[in-house]
Each structure stands twice: as C-alpha cells, then as structure tokens.
Amino acid sequence: MVAFWVLAVVLLASAIWCVTAKRPVYSVVALLLHFAALAATYLTLNAEFLAVIQIIVYSGAILILFLFVIALLSSGVAPFATGPDRLPRIAIPAVALVVIALGFLTWALARTTVATPATSISTLGPAGTAGVFGSVADFGTALFTTYLLPFEVTALILMVAVIGVVLLAGDQTPYVPSKKHADDVRREMREAIVRGGDQ
Amino acid sequence: MNAMTVPLANYIALSAVIFFIGVAGVIVRRNPLIMLMSIELMFNAANLLFAAFARAWLHNAGHIFVFLVITVAAAEAAIGLAIVVTVFRSAKTVDVDDVALMKG
Numbered sequence: 391m392v393a394f395w396v397l398a399v400v401l402l403a404s405a406i407w408c409v410t411a412k413r414p415v416y417s418v419v420a421l422l423l424h425f426a427a428l429a430a431t432y433l434t435l436n437a438e439f440l441a442v443i444q445i446i447v448y449s450g451a452i453l454i455l456f457l458f459v460i461a462l463l464s465s466g467v468a469p470f471a472t473g474p475d476r477l478p479r480i481a482i483p484a485v486a487l488v489v490i491a492l493g494f495l496t497w498a499l500a501r502t503t504v505a506t507p508a509t510s511i512s513t514l515g516p517a518g519t520a521g522v523f524g525s526v527a528d529f530g531t532a533l534f535t536t537y538l539l540p541f542e543v544t545a546l547i548l549m550v551a552v553i554g555v556v557l558l559a560g561d562q563t564p565y566v567p568s569k570k571h572a573d574d575v576r577r578e579m580r581e582a583i584v585r586g587g588d589q
Numbered sequence: 590m591n592a593m594t595v596p597l598a599n600y601i602a603l604s605a606v607i608f609f610i611g612v613a614g615v616i617v618r619r620n621p622l623i624m625l626m627s628i629e630l631m632f633n634a635a636n637l638l639f640a641a642f643a644r645a646w647l648h649n650a651g652h653i654f655v656f657l658v659i660t661v662a663a664a665e666a667a668i669g670l671a672i673v674v675t676v677f678r679s680a681k682t683v684d685v686d687d688v689a690l691m692k693g
Contacts, residue, residue, distance in 0.1 A: 391594055391595055394595045398599075401607060402607065405611070408623075409610055409611070409617070409618065409623070409627055409630070417623050417626050418626070421629065421630070424630070424633070425633070431640075437644070437652055439652065440640060443656065443659060447659050448629075448659065452662070459670045463677050484613050484617045485613065488609045499598060499602065523647050529656075532650070533653055541657075544661070547660065548663075552667075554671070558668070558674075559671040
C-alpha cells in the first residue's frame, strides 16, 4: 500500500513535469522517470516480464529515439531551443475539459463495483515458475499458443513501420558513384596491388 | 496474498489521472515532440490499467495485451518522429500550428 502511494506520487509528478517542461529534453527525462516508476508498479502487480520490457523497450528504445530526434533537430537551429509554447492561450479550456472528464469518471467509478472472480491460479510460489501468476513461462506459453495470431500481426506492423520510416525520413537520392570517385577507387586498388607485388 | 492489497479503484483512478494529463499535454502543447510524448503517457496509462485488471482477475491476457500495445507504441513513435523530421526538413519549423498545409 505504501509502495503504491509513493509510486503514484512519482508517476503523477513526472507526468505533469513531462507535459509542462519548456524544453523537450526535460520532457524526455521526466518520461524516463515516469517509465521507471511504471516498471516498479508492474512489479508490485506481479508482472515481472512487463516491468523488464517496459525498461528495455520504452526507456531503452523509444526514449533514445526521442533523444536522437531532439539532438538532430536542435543542432544549430534556433527555434528548437525553447520550443513554441502556446500554453496560456488554451490552458483554461483544456484544464476545464480535463476536470469535467475526471469528474465524470469519478462519478462513474463511484457508481460501479468491479467484480473480481475467484480463480484457482495462485500467486504464491517462486516467481517465474509455471503456474504462478505473472510468470514468464505462462506468458510465453499464452503468447505462442492462444495469442499466436496477434503476435504474428505485430511482426507485420513493425515491418510496415520500418518501411514507412525509411520512406518518410530516409535519404531519397539514389546512390550514384561519380566518375571521379570510381576512378580514384580503381587507381588506389591498382597501387595497392603494385605495392603488394614489390614485397 | 491472493487478494490485492491495493484496491482496484486506486489503479483505475491513477490511470485515469495520468491519461488526462496526457490528453491535456496533446491539447495544450504545440511542440510535436511533447505531443508525441503525451501520447506515450496515454498509452502507458492504458497499460497500467491492463496490468491492474490482469492482477485483479489473475489472468495473463492483460499482460499479453500490454505487450502488443508496447509494440504498436514503438511503431507509432518511430513513424511519428519520422514525420516530425520530414516536416522539419521541408518547413523549417516544429510548431504544429504553422504546418497547416492540409487544412484546405
């Protein structure tokens, strides 16, 4: 219970920091903190594998991608240093919308009771062994049997993403070696062969 | 240890607040990178809810779904950042209000 409240405070503070930070780099740092706290929350929910892939995929891959783009765009270009910020103009309607939505959600939550069925799976036992809730063994078995089709579809999604990224941001000019470059390469090769023959 | 020590409603409320912080970020900010990060916040709020419900029901379908969501989020982030880079190359701006070519 204590862990939940500590993690909740960290999650909320880092989320607010991420959204309100002036520079995108600080947002990335806040998001890193957020994802670390979220991984810890997954651990408290018996989802060890999710905690690991949260760290690896989100903190390790996605945030690094963000950092690369920020570094790429802000190098030597003035407008990206501070970042355009229209916060005051739209802050009041946005906050009003969020408060209304949250109020509606609280109202709906107070009216409903969430039923939790009794199941035979136990959470006791050494972590990671099959049959214990949240174990990697059960996760893998479910992923490669019951949920095999969605798993295969993610491969297609990732391939579409890769092709799309290369098409969007990749170098559009085809590789055509110039005549001078080709001549240089050929001459260097010839000289290397001649040098080798001298020895 | 079979019962959750933290009520499920706490997780739902926490996830909802994080989700709406992300919504506010997308609405308020005009920097496409921070808007993308706010979208990641919303993805993660949903993931937290999946994990909490999986724990409450002791069923690992929620974990599988979080795994798939993370995969799709990675693809989304890659394509979104590629679009940002492409727009920045051609328009020399990162303000989404200035990129109104498709507005008609």
